[in-house]
Amino acid sequence: MCLCLCCVVFIFLILIFYMKMMMGSSFPEEVLEHVFSFIERDRDRNAISTVCQSWYEIERWSRRRVFVGNCYAVSPVILIKRFPDVRCLELKGKPHFADFNLVPEGWGAYVDPWIEAASKAYPGLEEIRLKRMVISDDTLKLISKSFKNFKVLVLSSCEGFSTKGLAAIAADCRNLRELDLRESEVEDLNQSSGHWLSRFPDNYTSLVSLNIACLNSEVSFTALECLVGRCPNLRTLRLNRAVPFDRLAILLRRAPQLVELGTGEASDLRPDVFSPPDVFSNLLGAFSGCKELKSLSGFWDVAPGYLPVVYPICPRLTSLNLSYAATIQSSDLIKLASQCQNLQKLWVLDYIEDLGLEELAASCKDLRELRVFPSEPFGAEPNVLLTEQGLVSVSEGCPKLHSVLYFCRQMSNEALRTIARNRPNMTRFRLCIIEPRTPDYLTLEPLDVGFGAIVEHCKDLRRLSLSGLLTDRVFKYIGTYGKKLEMLSVAFAGDSDLGLHHVLSGCENLRKLEIRDCPFGDKALLANAAKLETMRSLWMSSCSVSFGACKLLGQKMPMLNVEVIDERGPPDSRPESCPVEKLYIYRTVSGPRFDMPGFVWTKDKDSALGLS
Amino acid sequence: MEKKESDPIKNERRNGISEEKKLELRLGPPGEAQSIHYVGLNNKINGAKRVWQETVVAKKEERKWLSKNAQNQYQDLSFTEKTVERVFPTSWSSASLHSSAFHMDTQKQNQQPKPTYIQYPSISRRLSVMAEESQQTCGCRVAEMQNSDKKACSSRPASASVSTATAEPINSQKRIAVAPVVGWPPIRSFRKNLGSRNFSKPAPKSPNETPKAGSDGEKLVNLEHHMFVKINMDGVPIGRKVDLKVYDSYEKLSFAIDELFGDLLAAQRDYSAAKKENKVGDAKAITDSLHDSGEYTLIYEDNEGDRMLVGDVPWHMFVSTVKRLRVLMSSEISTLRLTTSQDEKTPL
Numbered sequence: 001m002c003l004c005l006c007c008v009v010f011i012f013l014i015l016i017f018y019m020k021m022m023m024g025s026s027f028p029e030e031v032l033e034h035v036f037s038f039i040e041r042d043r044d045r046n047a048i049s050t051v052c053q054s055w056y057e058i059e060r061w062s063r064r065r066v067f068v069g070n071c072y073a074v075s076p077v078i079l080i081k082r083f084p085d086v087r088c089l090e091l092k093g094k095p096h097f098a099d100f101n102l103v104p105e106g107w108g109a110y111v112d113p114w115i116e117a118a119s120k121a122y123p124g125l126e127e128i129r130l131k132r133m134v135i136s137d138d139t140l141k142l143i144s145k146s147f148k149n150f151k152v153l154v155l156s157s158c159e160g161f162s163t164k165g166l167a168a169i170a171a172d173c174r175n176l177r178e179l180d181l182r183e184s185e186v187e188d189l190n191q192s193s194g195h196w197l198s199r200f201p202d203n204y205t206s207l208v209s210l211n212i213a214c215l216n217s218e219v220s221f222t223a224l225e226c227l228v229g230r231c232p233n234l235r236t237l238r239l240n241r242a243v244p245f246d247r248l249a250i251l252l253r254r255a256p257q258l259v260e261l262g263t264g265e266a267s268d269l270r271p272d273v274f275s276p277p278d279v280f281s282n283l284l285g286a287f288s289g290c291k292e293l294k295s296l297s298g299f300w301d302v303a304p305g306y307l308p309v310v311y312p313i314c315p316r317l318t319s320l321n322l323s324y325a326a327t328i329q330s331s332d333l334i335k336l337a338s339q340c341q342n343l344q345k346l347w348v349l350d351y352i353e354d355l356g357l358e359e360l361a362a363s364c365k366d367l368r369e370l371r372v373f374p375s376e377p378f379g380a381e382p383n384v385l386l387t388e389q390g391l392v393s394v395s396e397g398c399p400k401l402h403s404v405l406y407f408c409r410q411m412s413n414e415a416l417r418t419i420a421r422n423r424p425n426m427t428r429f430r431l432c433i434i435e436p437r438t439p440d441y442l443t444l445e446p447l448d449v450g451f452g453a454i455v456e457h458c459k460d461l462r463r464l465s466l467s468g469l470l471t472d473r474v475f476k477y478i479g480t481y482g483k484k485l486e487m488l489s490v491a492f493a494g495d496s497d498l499g500l501h502h503v504l505s506g507c508e509n510l511r512k513l514e515i516r517d518c519p520f521g522d523k524a525l526l527a528n529a530a531k532l533e534t535m536r537s538l539w540m541s542s543c544s545v546s547f548g549a550c551k552l553l554g555q556k557m558p559m560l561n562v563e564v565i566d567e568r569g570p571p572d573s574r575p576e577s578c579p580v581e582k583l584y585i586y587r588t589v590s591g592p593r594f595d596m597p598g599f600v601w602t603k604d605k606d607s608a609l610g611l612s
Numbered sequence: 613m614e615k616k617e618s619d620p621i622k623n624e625r626r627n628g629i630s631e632e633k634k635l636e637l638r639l640g641p642p643g644e645a646q647s648i649h650y651v652g653l654n655n656k657i658n659g660a661k662r663v664w665q666e667t668v669v670a671k672k673e674e675r676k677w678l679s680k681n682a683q684n685q686y687q688d689l690s691f692t693e694k695t696v697e698r699v700f701p702t703s704w705s706s707a708s709l710h711s712s713a714f715h716m717d718t719q720k721q722n723q724q725p726k727p728t729y730i731q732y733p734s735i736s737r738r739l740s741v742m743a744e745e746s747q748q749t750c751g752c753r754v755a756e757m758q759n760s761d762k763k764a765c766s767s768r769p770a771s772a773s774v775s776t777a778t779a780e781p782i783n784s785q786k787r788i789a790v791a792p793v794v795g796w797p798p799i800r801s802f803r804k805n806l807g808s809r810n811f812s813k814p815a816p817k818s819p820n821e822t823p824k825a826g827s828d829g830e831k832l833v834n835l836e837h838h839m840f841v842k843i844n845m846d847g848v849p850i851g852r853k854v855d856l857k858v859y860d861s862y863e864k865l866s867f868a869i870d871e872l873f874g875d876l877l878a879a880q881r882d883y884s885a886a887k888k889e890n891k892v893g894d895a896k897a898i899t900d901s902l903h904d905s906g907e908y909t910l911i912y913e914d915n916e917g918d919r920m921l922v923g924d925v926p927w928h929m930f931v932s933t934v935k936r937l938r939v940l941m942s943s944e945i946s947t948l949r950l951t952t953s954q955d956e957k958t959p960l
């Protein structure tokens with residue numbers, strides 16, 4: 001429908017342009033601006049801004065939403081210069097592998113300079129969304145003071161701040177609608193002045209979404225209850241483990257209009273001991289009263305005996321995240337999941353096992369996204385009966401399944417082929433076979449052919465993560481068939497530079513490539529240097545790229561920042577042929593950054609590269 | 613602060629991988645007595661067991677770096693700023709790979725990101741922060757690890773990450789293989805330890821609880837088979853938990869509590885007084901008195917909130933009504949009103 005609208009708008013624009021050409025008179029700017037307001041996608045807006053100078057001007061003045069995929073690709077100054085009136089800013093910082101501790105502490109991604117600049121240039125800023133960035137309490141305070149109409153703060157996998165910063169947001173952002181701390185690391189400062197939640201003023205009622213699931217600290221239940229009670233528009237509430245499960249009923253009764261709920265912790269709840277029977281029926285009643293509830297998460301340490309309290313809402317659920325529910329085993333998982341016939345998204349631990357996935361495939365025909373996480377990722381032997389079969393079952397039974405993240409311990413080419421044929425509509429396929437370089441367990445061959453089938457059959461595949469035993473051959477397949485591939489993650493794979501070359505030369509839409517522990521070296525990188533400017537970023541760690549190659553690349557490609565991340569010390573203290581630890585290359589229009597820590601080297605760093 | 617290495621490592625390994633972002637001090641090769649902590653990952657690369665973490669290059673010849681020099685440098689590396697500053701400035705030009713092993717994932721206790729060029733001093737400052745943090749460890753091993761931090765179940769047990777694999781195969785856990793790899797399997801930190809609690813509550817996990825994910829033994833699955841209640845003891849700031857379902861008589865419970873707090877107090881005796889709230893000197897007296905039966909009194913709080921003397925009712929009735937336990941010194945009984953009273957509700 002959106003596409004249709006865009007088409008209509010585009011046609012309209014073409015007409016206007018035609019009229020302008022024919023009639024020689026200019027169209028009132030206000031009209032154009034109004035038309036442009038229907039165009040939201042960045043790509044489309046970028047396109048219309050290239051039509052002519054006046055359209056460029058109108059577009060840039062009317063752009064309200066800006067997304068910066070790499071905070072070092074552009075600077076605040078450049079951004080503000082081009083777009084003077086931005087209301088929603090979204091920034092991403094560290095590379096994805098930072099999630100797995102591959103990016104050393106202090107690497108960068110500080111948002112403070114951005115907010116500093118925005119506080120002066122964008123007083124009307126309403127939304128800030130950050131991912132993998134470092135934000136300080138002072139900056140949070142600055143946000144709360146600078147933007148009078150501030151509405152949305154989403155901090156996804158961020159760090160660097162504490163409950164003190166949250167208190168400032170709570171106290172001063174009168175129009176705040178969303179506070180979402182998803183998976184961030186928040187320090188708890190245990191303020192003596194009171195819990196940060198109680199800093200929301202008594203007359204503050206505009207909260208729509210609150211996600212504090214990642215908070216490790218105590219939460220004042222009274223403050224929470226009051227807050228929930230006085231905000232009639234509250235739709236999303238994701239609690240942290242400090243909120244006991246049995247008190248959930250109180251909150252649910254205050255906010256029966258909730259659409260998304262994340263429960264707290266339930267470990268003290270034991271239905272068979274001395275917990276009064278009231279608790280169960282209380283919770284059951286409270287859940288039954290939530291007629292709008294569509295998404296559930298949390299479930300830390302819930303005793304399986306309490307699961308039935310959510311049964312009344314299961315048929316309405318579209319999203320279920322049980323990936324923290326370490327106390328719920330297969331049979332209870334099956335019982336729960338099989339009641340959620342309208343489920344579209346399921347995140348679960350591998351306790352669900354093959355049997356559970358089979359059941360899921362039979363019951364949840366609307367399933368679109370499945371993520372199966374390992375319960376014991378560091379165990380040497382399997383602790384659950386989860387194999388490739390589970391994934392095959394789901395691929396067979398769920399016609400709308402298009403996004404998969406699957407951790408398992410064995411895989412076969414045959415299974416991958418089957419999955420590929422079953423689900424040609426797959427768009428995101430991330431498979432992690434826990435032991436690196438694991439071959440096809442049936443034939444002991446590499447899994448090249450299996451993944452090859454995936455890229456060949458799934459023509460709309462945008463994201464792919466590889467694992468298992470893989471040779472250069474799989475990269476040939478990817479380069480040949482992965483034409484729509486935008487993000488590729490590779491680990492412990494390949495034989496030679498040829499592998500990397502296949503990917504860089506073949507995948508036309510590649511934006512992000514992250515590689516670790518592969519024998520890829522200089523040749524492929526240098527041969528495809530130009531490709532790197534068409535991508536957002538390339539990460540390579542524990543590979544065989546020499547420092548000399550990095551220098552050369554930095555020299556030849558001025559639009560790239562070639563960052564050598566090496567904690568062993570200055571790279572020029574070692575021979576140039578010595579491979580670098582980690583390499584992060586990204587395109588940028590703002591040149592080398594000025595906040596690099598001691599272990600990062602780029603071409604303009606005198607000490608290391610010694611270039612003129 | 614000295615590092616307490618061998619026992620804490622083993623204990624932590626039993627408890628499973630500690631959670632969240634923590635100090636992952638990954639160091640060298642076999643033979644390193646100290647500071648052998650690894651991210652709890654196992655991998656057999658090419659069928660061969662790796663004995664140390666492989667963050668850096670795949671090339672095998674790079675591993676020659678583990679010269680004596682590097683090793684010696686690491687042996688000195690305790691969680692002090694001083695040591696860090698000593699290590700860092702000298703390390704850059706020497707052994708090639710050693711600091712690659714020195715990964716620091718710390719909680720952001722001191723994280724003040726600066727948009728300016730960050731030099732080594734800030735790294736060492738972060739290390740000193742981690743040093744302090746490393747004192748805080750989670751769980752029932754707190755006392756044994758001579759950690760006085762009150763937040764026993766700290767959300768940031770920045771102690772060296774539990775290793776499911778070490779440089780030397782000193783673990784006997786059947787599930788865990790050797791050879792950890794950084795960042796593999798690719799799961800977020802907060803997913804690594806799903807079984808264990810990773811948020812701050814006053815009472816730590818009971819030693820009776822089965823180990824959590826990542827360690828050997830069975831997972832704690834059905835809470836119905838356990839009944840954990842908190843137990844505090846006078847003079848001991850950090851409480852414990854006992855599983856009442858393990859015992860079937862008062863005698864066995866009494867003995868278990870004896871053992872529980874005997875260990876705790878013994879460990880505390882060695883503790884530096886700086887972080888402790890209570891007098892260290894009394895610990896010895898308490899320990900001694902513990903072993904003489906009758907020198908302490910066990911009371912409990914029932915489901916109606918009343919404090920009762922343990923032993924009056926039949927065991928099964930006791931189990932069905934008890935909510936928490938407390939060990940009082942006999943001398944305190946006279947000063948204590950045992951029945952519920954609103955004004956004097958000292959925490960049990």
